[in-house]
Amino acid sequence: MQKTPQANRLYELLQRLGRLIRQAEYETGLNPAQWEALCYLARCNKVSNTPSALTAYMGTTKGTISQTLNALERKALIYKQKQSQDPRKVSLHLTKTGRTFIKEHQSKENYSKPLALYTKQQQALIEDAIETILKAQLTKRQGATFGMCKSCAHFCPNHDRTNQNTPHFCQLLNVPLSDKDKEEICAEHLETL
Numbered sequence: 197m198q199k200t201p202q203a204n205r206l207y208e209l210l211q212r213l214g215r216l217i218r219q220a221e222y223e224t225g226l227n228p229a230q231w232e233a234l235c236y237l238a239r240c241n242k243v244s245n246t247p248s249a250l251t252a253y254m255g256t257t258k259g260t261i262s263q264t265l266n267a268l269e270r271k272a273l274i275y276k277q278k279q280s281q282d283p284r285k286v287s288l289h290l291t292k293t294g295r296t297f298i299k300e301h302q303s304k305e306n307y308s309k310p311l312a313l314y315t316k317q318q319q320a321l322i323e324d325a326i327e328t329i330l331k332a333q334l335t336k337r338q339g340a341t342f343g344m345c346k347s348c349a350h351f352c353p354n355h356d357r358t359n360q361n362t363p364h365f366c367q368l369l370n371v372p373l374s375d376k377d378k379e380e381i382c383a384e385h386l387e388t389l
C-alpha cells in the first residue's frame with residue numbers, strides 16, 4: 197500500500213519525537229536501554245518482572261539485557277531476587293533509590309501540559325492512534341504487546357465484588373487482581389478481539 201502524505205508526516209513527527217525522547221533519556225545519566233528497562237520494571241506486574249520478559253519487551257538479546265541489568269544493579273537502582281518456586285530463576289525489583297530516581301526524572305518530562313489542551317476523548321483518540329501504529333510494528337516483528345492488564349482477554353473485572361482488595365480475576369493465571377494490578381503491563385497480555 198502506498199504511503200499517504202499524512203502517513204509520511206506522522207512518521208517524520210514520531211521520528212523527531214523519538215530522537216528528543218532519547219536525548220532526554222541520556223540526560224538521566226543512564227543510556228536509553230537502561231532507562232527503558234527501569235521504566236518497564238516500574239510498570240510491569242509480578243509475573244513479568246523477569247529477565248526473559250524484559251528481553252521480549254525490549255526486543256533485544258539476552259546478553260544485552262544482562263549487561264543492562266548489571267549496570268542498573270551496580271547503580272543500586274534494582275536488585276535481583278531468587279524465585280521461591282525455582283531458585284535458578286530471578287525476579288527483578290526496583291530499589292527505593294530506583295523508585296525515587298524514576299519519579300524525579302519523569303516529573304521533569306512534562307508531556308501532560310501540551311496534552312491538557314485536548315479533551316479526555318481527544319486524548320484517548322491520540323493514545324489509540326499511537327497504540328495502533330505500535331501494534332502494527334509489533335505484529336510485523338512478531339513481538340508481544342505487553343498491554344495493560346485491564347485490556348486483556350483474560351481479565352475478568354469485578355469477579356468478586358465482596359473483596360475490596362482484589363475484586364478482579366485473571367482467568368489465565370488463576371489469580372485475584374487488585375485495582376493497582378489492572379493498571380500494570382503484563383508479558384502474558386492477550387489482545388481482545
Ligand code: SF4
Nearest residue numbers: 345348351366382384
Ligand atoms: S489478565 Fe491478562 S494481563 Fe492481567 S495478569 Fe492475567 S494474563 Fe496478565
